[in-house]
Amino acid sequence: MKLKVKGKITEVKGTVVKASNVSGIQMNEMVRVGELGLVGEVVRVEGDNAYVQVYEFTTGLRPGEPVEGLGSPLSVTLAPGIVGNIYDGLQRPLSNIEGYSISRGYTAEAVDVNKSWHFVPVIKPGTKVEGGEKIGYVEETELIRHFIMIPPNVKGNLTYVAPEGEYKVSDSIAEVQNGEKVSISMIQKWPVRVPRPIKRRLVATEPLITGQRIIDAFFPLAKGGSAAVPGGFGTGKTVLLHQMASWANSRVVVYVGCGERGNEMVELLKTFPKLNDPISGKPIMQKSIMIANTSNMPVAAREASIYVGITLAEYYRDMGYDSLMLADSTSRWAEALREISGRLEEIPAEEGYPSYLASRIASFYERAGYVETLSGDFGSVSIIGAVSPPGGDFTEPVTTHTLRYVKAFWLLDPNLAYSRHYPAVNWISSYSSYVEPLSDWWSLNVSTEFETLRRQALDILFKEESLRNIVRLLGPEVLPEDEKLLLEAANMLREGFLKQSAYHEVDRYTPPAVQYYLLKLILTFYERAKEKLKGGTTVEEIRSSPLYLEVIRARFNVKGKEEFDALMKKVMEF
Amino acid sequence: MSGSITFSSVQSIKGSLMVIRTNGKLGYEELVEIELENGEKRLGRSLQVSEDIAVVEVFEGTQGLSPRGVKVRFLGRPLELSVSNELLGRIFDGLGRPIDGMPEPVGVEELDINGKILNPYKREYPDEFIQTGVSVIDGMLSMVRGQKLPIFSGSGLPHDMLAAQIARQATIAKGEEFAVVFAAIGVPADTAMFFRKELEESGALKRSVLFLNLAEDPAVERIVTPRVALTAAEYLAFEEGFHVLAILTDMTNYGEALREISMMREEVPSRRGYPGYLYTDLATIFERSGRITGRKGSLTQLPILSMPADDITHPIPDLTAYITEGQIVLSKDLYHKGIYPPVNVLMSLSRLMKDGVGEGKTRADHKELSDQLYNSYSKAMDVRSLAEIVGEEGIPESSKKYLQFADAFESKFMKQDPYENRDIDTTLNLAWDVLSILPESEWTNISEKSKKVYLSVVQKRNI
Incomplete structure (x- = not known):
């Protein structure tokens, strides 16, 4: 010592x-x-x-x-009792502070040390163990079976494992002999700036389903992948991140509110206990960890909060789970770096940011990954980071450096936001390198046709973009009928697929199968309309038909195959 | 007054900063009192302290100061405001000293003007609708108690008129009235007089506290004025149970004062010379609003800031909008067309609207109507710009309705008199009126239910 x-x-x-x-x-x-x-x-x-x-x-x-x-x-406490908590940027729990303000010098244990947990051993004494090996578990919440693991830096002969029963987190539940005796409790400490060790990295092949159509269908994220969401103010970064946190099919969600509004954290605290996980049906609070360093809290803790969050996500990954870490906003974290650097009188690089900004961003996003854990399980950490470019300028240092290290990029477009098209993800400039590796998953699990529909839809939207330039100069009347129809098809995709309300009970979460149904409905309608156009029907007539509006509004009504079949029948008869 | 009282000497003076010898007796952000040879006293605050010297900002400016003949006394405490409900009805300077000729109010507590860090866990989510009586705000940018919603304006635009109208008319569902805390930050004296007159005439002055740092007052003081005002506002809201509306004008002057100090300290500048901590600094002001679990009052902020050269990407409006819960953007074009209040609705936003409106709060059709107005008005703007290029003849028949809709929206729904107070029913019925110009097939956001319940009522009334 x-x-x-x-x-x-x-x-x-x-x-x-x-x-x-x-x-x-x-x-x-x-x-x-x-x-x-x-x-x-x-x-x-x-x-x-x-x-x-x-x-x-x-x-x-x-x-x-x-x-x-x-x-x-600076280290975090890793033990049962983390999930469901709200912490400040240094992992101090915010829920058991008396009064309404945070006093300086406040200290508190990250988890309840007096709580008893029902420990079940899964290994017998006498075996050789290495770091990361599971020795038992407790049921942390209804959704999380919390495995107690040998700390990564310990190995030797397991001489004792506690029998099944009630234990507090600091009680000794195992002993490892390797020259000296190491007593193991349910608590581990880990320095936040050091990535937790793994066996090896693997290629991600499974999508992180978020239920957000433009993301899942067009610009997907793989489990273990990293994505950035840059957008100026009012473009809906936070709402999109809240949606991801609510609906993503990860086992654990770590939400870091980094230098953002206090009321946004309250909103999560208010809604998470009421929202149910789409897969298990249990409140998502039971798989969530929140870290709040709101904008009025000291700036240095903002820098730490990101690392505290990612370390917690890695710890649950080590149990063999898929963790999702959301950071809103990484720009505030970078600004904290800049502020500290300025006070240390370091020589600044671009816009006052320190020269090590890029390497810090890189090493943060590199902590994402789909891996084989030390215990031989498969787990992942996915990272979604919001970026708040000043003045909506995407050429500023934080955005440009982030782009070099993330593989999916969801650009939020102020013009879409101004016309209240949410999520305001721009489909021309956004991209995802995960489309290719994930396309097999869609064809095996949803439909073999999905990739074709996806391409068709994007094709229509790209063509619309170039037609709109003509329309802007000359008016829509100059276009031939088939191009006018293409504009209508694009409008149906925008209104009926790309737009998604975060507050409508059906619309807010769309399972992969329904995403396929909605695309299929719109594109089949378009095919039928093309044929009718040949038969002499005008675009104006197609547009004013009730079915046009019904297909657009399908996102509010189609919940499964039954509604899809019924509407599809009408479309086929159109 | 606690702490050691020590006299010190001045080493150098630069701009509004002073370097003094301290022998380690001065704490960070503590106050010093500077006494000139002629007996005049000024206040300063330390920005950097070390074992022997400290850098101090002098609130009243350093004019006439000389390293010789000046006495500096350490007050051993940060800048504080003495609070009680006796603040109501009073007028103070930018540092919180009375300037209305009446004696210092008796305080029950001395509070650090930096406030305390509100634990986000103890915040109560703001969701109580405030009726401002202004259609475009109530209908499409609804404010809730505890929100921070700034007005982004430009020179010559009626932001003061609008803020005063909100202060006069704002009521909460149960008809409770607001206490108003007004902070003038580097604005001309007539702006301050205008607000005072408006508050007086509406009888609200007795529930108001005014803090005035006028254009002629020292710029350094501006760094403190909003914090002093919010300390009073927090006390009235969370200790005395008032619903407080804090108007801070003009926050751009605040940002400029911050830049001035930063430059003098030779800090590394970030965008346009503003310090890298501008975001954090503004957040320590704007985040001082909201509601607290278990406390009766609320603190709603209505900051006003002018956008230099009408540029919304300028660091001050830009960073402000990242912190506040939306923004109300005023438009020169609309104002020139004779529309008051000239709100650019497409660029404006109220982030907390969604939880403050709807059944049981305003009306079940409110959200749909608002979404539809945004949707249609944004389409109408596209049609309007197209019509400017190709002429009205060049646009399809179906789009022409959009031009009529846009005109009616601006001249009937948005436009109102600065003294006209419309209740929420009137506002929403007006929305149905202007929407009815468009054929129903264009109403993609309106449910059948709302049509049935509300549209028929409006149509009947119009016959």
Whole structure:
């Protein structure tokens, strides 16, 4: 055990504090600063001096007050009881604070240490174990069987495993002998800036189904993939991320509200207990972890919150689950880096951001992946990061660097948002590199025809884009009838497929099969309409037929095969 | 007054910053009192402290200060506001000192003007509709108690008129009235006088607190004014149980003051010279609104900011809109057409509207109507710009209805008198009226049920 270093403050500048007489303190070590014991982290060491970024407001802090090193880097507590919680950026639970404000220097255990869990062993003493091996489990929630694993850095002979029964998280439930005896409880600590180890990375082949049509059908994300959602204000980033968190078919969801609005976290807290997971039917609160560093909270903790979130997601991945981590917004995290860098008087690169911005973004998104875990299971961490480009300018550093490392990109278009087309994902500029690897899944699980329909639909939308340029200059009257009909087909795709209401009970979540049905209905209607056009019907007549509106409104009504068949029959008879 | 009282000497002066010797006795963001030779006193606050020196911003400016002959006293506390319900009906300067000729109000508590960090877990989700009596706001940009909804405006536009109309007319379902906290941040004296007169004439002045930092007042003080005002507002809302409407005008002046200080401190600038922490700093102001579980009152913010050169991508409006729960954008084009309030609805948004309207709150058809108006008006704008190019003859017959709709929407639904107070029923019925210009086949957002229940009522009334 390392000795605790004690020194004193010599300078305070915003949330950066300079401390002297701290020889032996390590880079990234956690420290307690001042009489109030504010939490901070060492960000620079110079001889006997160190610079500390404090995770709390520093008002009133004076030179001469104490600084104490805690001997370990910023780490999270990994144990049953994490799921269903709301934490601040340093994994301090927000739900058991008295009063309505967060006082400085607040400390609390991340999980309830007095709660008893029913532990069931799955391994017998006498076996050789290595890091990551499962020794037993507790039922953390109705949705999460929480496996207790040998910590990654421990291996040896398992000499003791506790019998089935009630234990607290800190009780010893196993012992490993390897030269010295290591006692194992349900709690593990892990430094947040270090990725948890895995056996190997695999190629992702399964989609993360989100129930959001434009995502799943056109620009999908694979389990273990990474995606970025850039968009200016009011383009619906947060609503889209909330939808993903609510409906994605991942086993665990970690939602990091990073420098965003307090009321948005309240909205999640209010809706998650009421929404049911589309697969299990249980409240999604039972698989969710929330981390809130709202915009009025200190900026340094914002930088940490992203790492706390991803480490929690990795821990559940190690149990063999698919985790989804959502970060809203990674721009605020980058701005926190910039602010701290500025206070350290580092030489800035673009727009004041530090030169290591790109490498930090890269190493964050690299923590996503579909992997074989140390225990030989398959698990994944998927990352969806919102990006808030200032002035809606997609050439700014955070957006451009993010684009280099993510494989799916959902660009939110202010013009779509202005006309209240939500989700405002632009179908011309967005892309996903997962389309190809996932197309087999769609043809095996949904329909062999799906890929063809998908291409047809995108084709119509691309053609519409070029026709619209003509229409903008010359008016729609100059177009021949078949091109006018194509515009109508594009309109049906926009209104009946791409638009999706987050607040309509049926529309908000569309299972893959229904996504196929809706595409099929619209495209078949278009085929029928083309034939009728040849027979002399005008586009105006097709547009004003009740069936046109009915197919568009199918997204509110078609829940399964029955409704699809009924409507399909009408379309065929059209 | 706690803390050590020490006298110190000034080392250098630069802009509104001063470097003083401290011997480590001054804490970060603590106050100092500067006494000039002629006895005049000014307030300052530390921005950076070290063992021997500190950098201090002087709120009243450094004019006439000299390193010699100046005494600096450490007050040993951050900037505080003395609060009680005696604040109501009073007028203060930008630092919270009375300027209405009456004595200092008796406070029950001294509060740090930076406020406390509200635990998001203890927030109550804002979902109670505020009727402002302004159709375009109530109908399409509904405000709720505890929301922060700024007005983005430009020079010469009637943002003050609109804010005053909201302050006068805003009522909550049960007819409770708002207490108004008004902060003038670097605005001309006549703007402050206008608000004061409006509040006085409507009888709201006795439930109002005014904090005035006028254009002629020192710029550094502007950094503090919104925080002082919000400290008063938070106290009235969460301790005294008032529903508070805080009007902060003009937040662009605030941002400029922040830039000025940042430049003087030689910090690395980010966009357009504004400091990299502009977002975080603005958030510590705008996030001070909302409702708290178990507390009676609420704090609603209506900040006003002018967009320099009408540019919505300018850092101040841009970052503001990332923090606030929507924005009301005013349009010069509409104002020139004689439309008041000239709201560019397509660029405007109220993020909290969805939970504040509908059955039991306003009316069951509210959400659908609002969606439909947005949808149709946005189509109408496309038709309008097409008609400008190809002429009205060049557009199809079916689209011409959209031109009529857009005109009616602007001149009947949006346009109203600054003293006209429309209730929500009137507003929604007007929406049906203008929507009826379009054929029903264009109503993609309207359900059969709403047509049956509400449309027939409106049609009957019109006969």
